[in-house]
Amino acid sequence: MNLNDKQLEAVETINGPLLILAGAGAGKTKTIVERVVNIIKNGIEPENILCVTFTNKAAKEMLSRIIERLREENLIENGINYFINKNIPTIKTFHSLGLQILKENGQSLGFNKNLSILDTNDTLQIIKEILNSLSIDTKLYEPSKIRNIISKEKSSSNTPDDYSKKIANYTMEIVEKAWRLYDKELKKRVAVDFDDLIIKTIELLRSNHSVKEFYRKKFKYIHIDEYQDTNNSQYELIKELINDEKNICVVGDIDQNIYSWRGANLQNMLNFEKDFPGGKVVLLEENYRSTQNILNLANNSIEKNKVRFPKNLFTNKETGEPIEICPAFDEKKEAENIINNIKILLKNENINLKDIAILFRTNFQSRILEEYFLRANIPYKLLGTKFFDRKEIKDIMSYLRFSKNRENITDLKRILEFPKRGFGKTSLLKIFSNDIKDISYSLQEKLKETQNLLDKIAKKIENNEDKLSEIIMFTIKESEIEEELMNGSDEDRERLENIRELVSIAKKFDNLNANIAFDTFIEEASLRSDQDDDENNIEGVKLMTIHSAKGLEFDYTFIVGLEQDLFPHINIGNKKRTAEEEEEERRLFYVAITRAKKKLFLSYAEARTIYGERKINIPSEFLEDVNTLDESAVSYNQTFYGENNDFINKSKNKKSFSFFDEIDFEDF
DNA sequence: ATTTGGGTTATTTTT
DNA sequence: TAACCCAAAT
Numbered sequence: 001m002n003l004n005d006k007q008l009e010a011v012e013t014i015n016g017p018l019l020i021l022a023g024a025g026a027g028k029t030k031t032i033v034e035r036v037v038n039i040i041k042n043g044i045e046p047e048n049i050l051c052v053t054f055t056n057k058a059a060k061e062m063l064s065r066i067i068e069r070l071r072e073e074n075l076i077e078n079g080i081n082y083f084i085n086k087n088i089p090t091i092k093t094f095h096s097l098g099l100q101i102l103k104e105n106g107q108s109l110g111f112n113k114n115l116s117i118l119d120t121n122d123t124l125q126i127i128k129e130i131l132n133s134l135s136i137d138t139k140l141y142e143p144s145k146i147r148n149i150i151s152k153e154k155s156s157s158n159t160p161d162d163y164s165k166k167i168a169n170y171t172m173e174i175v176e177k178a179w180r181l182y183d184k185e186l187k188k189r190v191a192v193d194f195d196d197l198i199i200k201t202i203e204l205l206r207s208n209h210s211v212k213e214f215y216r217k218k219f220k221y222i223h224i225d226e227y228q229d230t231n232n233s234q235y236e237l238i239k240e241l242i243n244d245e246k247n248i249c250v251v252g253d254i255d256q257n258i259y260s261w262r263g264a265n266l267q268n269m270l271n272f273e274k275d276f277p278g279g280k281v282v283l284l285e286e287n288y289r290s291t292q293n294i295l296n297l298a299n300n301s302i303e304k305n306k307v308r309f310p311k312n313l314f315t316n317k318e319t320g321e322p323i324e325i326c327p328a329f330d331e332k333k334e335a336e337n338i339i340n341n342i343k344i345l346l347k348n349e350n351i352n353l354k355d356i357a358i359l360f361r362t363n364f365q366s367r368i369l370e371e372y373f374l375r376a377n378i379p380y381k382l383l384g385t386k387f388f389d390r391k392e393i394k395d396i397m398s399y400l401r402f403s404k405n406r407e408n409i410t411d412l413k414r415i416l417e418f419p420k421r422g423f424g425k426t427s428l429l430k431i432f433s434n435d436i437k438d439i440s441y442s443l444q445e446k447l448k449e450t451q452n453l454l455d456k457i458a459k460k461i462e463n464n465e466d467k468l469s470e471i472i473m474f475t476i477k478e479s480e481i482e483e484e485l486m487n488g489s490d491e492d493r494e495r496l497e498n499i500r501e502l503v504s505i506a507k508k509f510d511n512l513n514a515n516i517a518f519d520t521f522i523e524e525a526s527l528r529s530d531q532d533d534d535e536n537n538i539e540g541v542k543l544m545t546i547h548s549a550k551g552l553e554f555d556y557t558f559i560v561g562l563e564q565d566l567f568p569h570i571n572i573g574n575k576k577r578t579a580e581e582e583e584e585e586r587r588l589f590y591v592a593i594t595r596a597k598k599k600l601f602l603s604y605a606e607a608r609t610i611y612g613e614r615k616i617n618i619p620s621e622f623l624e625d626v627n628t629l630d631e632s633a634v635s636y637n638q639t640f641y642g643e644n645n646d647f648i649n650k651s652k653n654k655k656s657f658s659f660f661d662e663i664d665f666e667d668f
Numbered sequence: 669a670t671t672t673g674g675g676t677t678a679t680t681t682t683t
Numbered sequence: 684t685a686a687c688c689c690a691a692a693t
Contacts, residue, residue, distance in 0.1 A: 054682045095683045120681085138689095139676095194683050229682075262681065362679055384681090424669060527683060547680050569679055588680080611678065612684035 291320020
């Protein structure tokens with residue numbers, strides 16, 4: 001299978017703890033896939049293997065690659081539908097694994113299989129309501145901050161009781177009170193938040209010995225991908241699942257830990273050898289993605305960090321094209337310059353638009369880029385907008401979900417408020433506290449109507465006569481959402497388009513019986529973030545934040561906005577960036593660099609308008625890393641830059657010219 | 669019940 | 684700048 005020595009070593013070490021330190025592009029997924037295949041070759045049943053990933057996409061990819069390889073090795077019947085075959089490895093995200101365990105065994109904690117998952121928005125609403133009920137000034141004590149504290153505590157596996165012991169100020173008192181009420185509120189709704197999917201699973205395993213033994217026996221071989229991104233509670237969960245054989249393999253790269261602000265704890269990775277003594281460590285340094293020029297920059301840059309395991313990426317590939325530095329006068333010129341460079345790429349070589357990506361530190365930077373892509377008529381796709389977070393999609397999902405789980409008031413609230421039926425604040429409160437007699441007669445009628453609709457939806461799901469997509473269509477029509485949006489503004493019609501997109505997503509499940517399709521669909525919608533399963537299918541230049549580019553690769557990669565305070569990003573308010581946070585910014589730069597396969601462009605603007613204010617910036621300190629490279633490894637794009645760095649004068653002297661009429665983009 | 673206006677506040681977001 | 688939220692006004 002064309003493995004290098006190190007990869008082979010990892011693949012062949014199947015018993016005991018194994019730590020794989022895998023640099024960017026070092027064939028990490030391939031190594032896990034081959035290791036799983038190897039374990040099965042050694043006579044272990046596939047169902048005894050667990051792989052945990054961080055995204056559904058990664059899980060999906062890993063599963064399909066494993067199945068493909070098992071077929072090649074004749075370890076699985078050809079043509080068999082592996083979704084029906086139970087004897088396959090479990091490959092899931094932490095959250096979907098938790099959900100599965102809770103649905104199947106969580107009765108003792110008050111859960112059932114209609115358990116709802118609340119996203120960050122839903123939970124924020126609940127926190128707001130709680131703070132209001134406590135008459136707390138939400139200006140002084142921001143709901144989002146309170147929620148974040150609770151979430152952070154939860155993901156560190158702390159309970160309200162733990163927390164109450166360390167209360168030192170009034171804010172903490174509020175947090176504790178709100179937390180307890182919040183937990184009660186979730187319980188009432190038979191709902192969990194993302195953190196609960198992990199910590200409730202731990203609670204279940206600890207309190208229910210037979211369930212724990214079942215899973216410990218089942219999962220004889222455990223793999224954890226992206227181990228550097230695990231938080232404390234995920235680490236605790238692993239510890240509960242692992243049996244005495246300690247067949248655990250974790251894979252990760254400290255240099256790619258970019259989510260510490262969300263609780264990802266580097267210590268888990270740093271302490272692995274201590275936590276699981278007697279294990280083996282394998283270091284994968286050969287990179288199969290980028291040119292040596294790109295890797296040199298990545299190596300030299302990340303070397304400045306203190307918290308890491310030393311590693312040096314190398315490749316057998318050629319030196320490659322030089323890194324191109326692209327200075328610009330301001331963000332407009334930067335955008336223009338990028339368009340120009342893309343046109344040159346398209347003109348000179350046989351390059352596809354989908355092999356080009358533009359990465360930025362913050363979302364607002366996409367705006368100006370979009371403007372210029374639109375103007376230049378170059379197809380592009382902005383990634384990272386969360387389809388299932390859109391209001392109209394959440395509304396539809398609420399109808400579907402609530403038809404089966406009538407405990408979740410968040411859903412009911414959404415339903416009653418959209419489309420508008422005349423329910424206001426007071427009438428909603430009365431409905432929620434079951435004082436239905438107190439609302440007006442006409443509202444009572446409306447409520448009955450809505451109830452009827454929900455019953456009809458539930459019946460359709462149970463009856464199994466209609467397809468899932470048909471049930472959704474039915475919901476849109478009968479709820480009069482379609483009518484309302486059709487006759488609304490342009491924006492409303494766009495919303496309707498999104499809803500139609502939801503219907504077409506649901507069609508994927510139409511071959512399953514409605515009940516199962518429904519559960520799968522709801523689960524997928526609650527646990528996934530991005531609508532695009534496969535960004536390879538996107539025709540057009542890809543625009544995204546560096547965070548969402550993690551794990552992806554592009555032939556031609558632009559990193560834009562390389563200015564001090566923008567990237568590395570300066571913290572908001574008067575909070576100073578800590579040394580650790582500075583290192584995280586550098587890791588982010590490292591992740592960005594290592595996305596590039598063939599050529600890397602580094603772009604910055606000397607002036608930029610942020611929040612309506614024009615600011616003069618100095619080039620990012622990260623650009624200095626380029627000085628560690630040979631002269632031949634770097635080229636300077638002079639288009640918007642003077643010979644003596646005196647680019648302002650230069651651009652004054654330059655006649656303005658247009659880039660937008662050189663190539664006809666109709667073909668793309 | 670809905671609209672208007674003023675004040676606030678701007679990272680990253682695998683689930 | 685612009686989006687968002689809430690209170691006050693209609």
